Amino acid sequence: MIVVMKEGSTRAEIEQVMQVLKQKGFGVHLSEGTEQTIVGVIGPRDRVRELGIENMSGVEKLVPVSNPFKLASRAFHPDNTTIQVLDHVVGGETPTIIAGPCSVESRDGLIEIAQAVKASGAQLLRGGAFKPRSSPYSFQGLGEEGLKYLAAAREETGLGIVSEIMEPGLVELVASYVDVLQIGARNMQNFALLKAVGKTQKPVLLKRGFSNTIEEWLMSAEYIMAEGNPNVILCERGIRTFETYTRNTLDLNAVPVVQHLSHLPVLVDPSHGVGHARYVSTMARASIAAGAAGVIVEVHPKPEEAWSDGSQTLTLKAFDEMARQVRQLHELTKSFQRQEATM
């Protein structure tokens, strides 16, 4: 952390700042310019920020310089992390393709979808049993009944199951049915939930909050990892901006930035990211070209009959096409990355 002093701050003010920092056990390092003086502080940046240094006489502002995440950082773990889900490796040689309906609706319907997406090359099946809905009057999901249908679909197809968990009290229940626990965008900073899933060893699909920075996203991964669960899969799903033609603004820049800062695998959800089926396949392709380890998309045999999110849902035929393209692009992108690694 850097403490920037005001232009014209006095010697006494500078020394007062340094003294407070030293008393609290921080290392300090003074750097005086002709116009501006700064005090470098050595120690955890959150602890520095919590001091009221900024209120002290002569202080202009605090400027953080280091990243606050450790376990999630590439500095801590230079090699890419891969995560095993049944017989599929997320972050490995083949792109991860997760598909399924927004909400689990019926046992037979779900199995039909599962068989179709498996045939198209998906390794994991998604489907909401507990649904986060902005309206209390919207369909809230089938609950445990939905989890049973998901388990049945795994039984039939061998696909791993990804489903959202919304409260700490349900971790045990949901974890007993699924292979990957999904933390939704709205719960990215539900710290009680992060700690609860951190106490399991289940892989966690951690979606980025729609207005969270990449740093906060990695700190939420850190919460899970700090509890002992290293199996975190990140998932970019669009941020909120002023644009209205798309439901969200899928931030593909986050993919290479995360890969620079962290060793964790990162997927992309173009369905929520753009919110209109007509753009989903295109953005899935762009995601893979940006280096994503895979995609998660919503599919339904008849999107206009889906119980939720029909407008962003691919048909099974469109999904099959998309999956084929994703594999081709992933192979080409991998070959580019191999070339760069040898440059």
Next chain:
Amino acid sequence: MIVVMKEGSTRAEIEQVMQVLKQKGFGVHLSEGTEQTIVGVIGPRDRVRELGIENMSGVEKLVPVSNPFKLASRAFHPDNTTIQVLDHVVGGETPTIIAGPCSVESRDGLIEIAQAVKASGAQLLRGGAFKPRSSPYSFQGLGEEGLKYLAAAREETGLGIVSEIMEPGLVELVASYVDVLQIGARNMQNFALLKAVGKTQKPVLLKRGFSNTIEEWLMSAEYIMAEGNPNVILCERGIRTFETYTRNTLDLNAVPVVQHLSHLPVLVDPSHGVGHARYVSTMARASIAAGAAGVIVEVHPKPEEAWSDGSQTLTLKAFDEMARQVRQLHELTKSFQRQEATM
């Protein structure tokens, strides 16, 4: 909800859309312009959006026209709601002033602060016992011990207690100590938590998420009210923008907008809203002039020794001054509003 057809959509496409809507039980209303045809849909907008109408041939987009909240809307309840907390009425004739430390730190320190803010005119004491921290390595609060100190401070001073609740499993515990349950910005769409506090009759201070729209905020109030708890106090606390000189961008526009749309009282938190003590009193004044029913601020005898958020914390002396100004401005603003009501 309005379905906007593409320019050049065919008669068959239009009829197909109308037929699907009718089959699902919606009323429809056709309006054909020379260039553009629209289909008005009568029925709950969330249900309409969930149909895959947007994927149908000839459809350009869906446009919502009605507000999705009911219990929280002014149309449903034309008069302002007031909420009793001990002997203070939130939304009543006197401005609500809530003050206290970011985190509860010690019993004696808390009581000292409580006595001071009461002397300055605060009616409620705030203090975090369970703290939402973006880093797992930051101080997470004293937990139940902190709640006990808060209850002791009420005992000593008569101030009502406001404290944050972060998970459904702790509602009973926290509610047994405090007078107002606070839902923090990060949990504004933690629906399990909203439902849990909705099952109590405790007043709830519902902070706006830092990237949530006013509509979503009112929908979260609706979640609480739909469970049977009408005692919702809204609190604006800053949204996230590109600006970096302030920690957040306090959105005071939200105050008159909420008052137009809803009957619920709205407070403002300038401490989190701007994030720097030097701007807090000014923005507290602006909040009251914007029509807020009161403010919630962080205070500490020695901000530079606070365990968290020192940089946005007022000294007791600055708070005393601010409270006096808030009362004067509130009276003047009320007199303006009374004049307007008679125009």
Next chain:
Amino acid sequence: MIVVMKEGSTRAEIEQVMQVLKQKGFGVHLSEGTEQTIVGVIGPRDRVRELGIENMSGVEKLVPVSNPFKLASRAFHPDNTTIQVLDHVVGGETPTIIAGPCSVESRDGLIEIAQAVKASGAQLLRGGAFKPRSSPYSFQGLGEEGLKYLAAAREETGLGIVSEIMEPGLVELVASYVDVLQIGARNMQNFALLKAVGKTQKPVLLKRGFSNTIEEWLMSAEYIMAEGNPNVILCERGIRTFETYTRNTLDLNAVPVVQHLSHLPVLVDPSHGVGHARYVSTMARASIAAGAAGVIVEVHPKPEEAWSDGSQTLTLKAFDEMARQVRQLHELTKSFQRQEATM
């Protein structure tokens, strides 16, 4: 500027960075932590950023620490600047109230409005002769004819005239008619225009771009001042966010922040800031309580017949009421500020 080195950067990498900086004439200052090394750089930050330092081996990122504006900064000019426009002083003891129609429509209509707003206490008349419209098919303003009507209104009422200038080639023409040259939000970084108005001595009302930071805003003031024109009046008019209930998000935080960083007077435009007449008076009051030197609002005898922006325009009666409230609040706010200055 601070150069933050990667964790694990080598001694050779650090020295290479320092050498490049020294060669370019910058002072450097090394600060080595146990985990992170930073290099403080003394010299103009824009010049540092332009070096490709960030591309050098071992470098993590650059972090600016100083403000880039000089003439506009309070450090350079500690006292508040006041600006004389005819017999009114902007930033002085009385609040500046600027009112008028969005567009100049007719000579007689404009004079009628001018007389009314003068009677209500406005000192300056606004009105667009050249209009920035997002559609080429919208009314673009009366041009020089409109300027003539504005001059006629000044003749009749003594009000100073504020009107927008959109291109460098028209500075001489517009300046010959008006008392204050307005730079609109969309032109805040039209540097050719900033330089052109900087070559005059006319007061300039510089609106903040709807997605510009406060720093960029002050840099645009700096452009004008660097050309020799010190008479810059800043005007906050709302930023763009995800919120849709308001046309923009009026950022009142900007008022105290600008007053901390700069000596220039700052006004607020609540008409564009919120975009709905029903909220304009309330936000005008909040602006003054936030410390603004005044407001600029759109008024029209019959808003529903205005040629542009009718939905955010006050009636003459509502304006009269607002002006009275603004004066009362300004006096009260000034008294608060005087008390604070003596604390």
Next chain:
Amino acid sequence: MIVVMKEGSTRAEIEQVMQVLKQKGFGVHLSEGTEQTIVGVIGPRDRVRELGIENMSGVEKLVPVSNPFKLASRAFHPDNTTIQVLDHVVGGETPTIIAGPCSVESRDGLIEIAQAVKASGAQLLRGGAFKPRSSPYSFQGLGEEGLKYLAAAREETGLGIVSEIMEPGLVELVASYVDVLQIGARNMQNFALLKAVGKTQKPVLLKRGFSNTIEEWLMSAEYIMAEGNPNVILCERGIRTFETYTRNTLDLNAVPVVQHLSHLPVLVDPSHGVGHARYVSTMARASIAAGAAGVIVEVHPKPEEAWSDGSQTLTLKAFDEMARQVRQLHELTKSFQRQEATM
């Protein structure tokens, strides 16, 4: 445009609204629901918005339903537009690759870069002669001297020249040297400039403003086209968000959205979009996979010696690699699009 009436609005209020609209010459269409009444308005939406309808008694809000652009819309011109620049076709079978230094610095240096990027497959050379800089103290470009160097580089290499134009008064001068007039992000709504370049027949590279919606961007294209110049090339270059790890947030969603709404070709500028050289090639690849017609990037033989924007500048070697990848991806993406067209 839709006029949404308040719940509980009276028959008299509804009829008053309809009468005003009819008097102004708009067609109206009434649609009464059980809770909400809406009035559909047929006619140009900007003219409707300018009426003060929203201020009328009983009116809740206005909701636009149609797109305001005509010449730029795909409805008006269903086939993709291609634009000839010397012997290259933008939007044609081969991807457009534009490369060059941020600023033109010297004649020989520029020619060296031009020869290198031509050898790597670029068809057009970029280089700033007039530079928009947020600080008046930053290097502002070589001006006409820079244009001469650019023309010399075309002479030597046959590459077409792209350079930025910042004011209407310089259109003739700049157009006499370059092959494509670039409108920078900050000038996207400099309407005087848009009209001026619209009066030429030179191709215009229109960058999206960093906080402009896609609709506003297409309206700015409409400004140019309405003056008679159909040769508009769109260029996405990143929007402003809360994220700080990237300089901007490159919005690749804009690529398929623009292609849905408009017939104009769209390029992407990953250099400004992410602002860090280490991410540029990756995002160039993602841009092509998103369907962009090409990319524009900054290159320099020694980025750390460039006079501006060094931190986002590719080396010649990295550019050569990127160009090769872009071509491979463009071919693959085109093959996907051809398959889709036949589905």
